[in-house]
Amino acid sequence: MSTKLSTGTHEISILLSGSEIHEQVIELAEQATTANVLVKIAAKGTDAPQLTLRILHAVPNTHATVLIKTLAQGKSAPTVTATLEIAENAANCTSYLTHNNLVFDSAHTWTQPALEIKNNEVACSHSATVHTITPEDLFYLQTRGIPTEIARAALIEAFLA
Numbered sequence: 001m002s003t004k005l006s007t008g009t010h011e012i013s014i015l016l017s018g019s020e021i022h023e024q025v026i027e028l029a030e031q032a033t034t035a036n037v038l039v040k041i042a043a044k045g046t047d048a049p050q051l052t053l054r055i056l057h058a059v060p061n062t063h064a065t066v067l068i069k070t071l072a073q074g075k076s077a078p079t080v081t082a083t084l085e086i087a088e089n090a091a092n093c094t095s096y097l098t099h100n101n102l103v104f105d106s107a108h109t110w111t112q113p114a115l116e117i118k119n120n121e122v123a124c125s126h127s128a129t130v131h132t133i134t135p136e137d138l139f140y141l142q143t144r145g146i147p148t149e150i151a152r153a154a155l156i157e158a159f160l161a
């Protein structure tokens with residue numbers, strides 16, 4: 001799927017679950033365009049959702065912020081490939097990508113953030129974090145009187161908020 005954005009601020013949400021495969025290109029095609037992208041991925045059981053996301057700054061003076069949150073439970077294996085691309089003529093752009101992962105049980109998550117910068121007059125960054133919830137984490141909450149399922153649900157709700 002490809003989306004071409006014009007001047008203005010655009011809020012984009014992408015939700016994935018199950019074993020969906022989603023490819024998305026978001027092109028900032030006019031100056032003074034801002035894209036705020038929020039992606040939430042929930043995988044459980046043996047789900048293996050896949051996201052390929054590309055943010056393309058095709059012109060100067062554009063801005064993008066991407067936040068991806070992946071929840072992996074059971075034996076799931078979500079995969080995310082996200083790229084920020086700055087075209088050769090796209091000076092004065094800013095683009096930021098953050099991918100946070102919360103992993104339970106024996107799930108795995110794969111993340112591949114990337115930058116393709118063809119202009120030196122830009123500000124770009126990417127980051128990825130993975131936090132695994134261990135039995136000890138849940139035990140700590142149990143010692144505070146919180147049942148395991150409620151503790152687990154609270155951690156998930158806080159992460160996805």
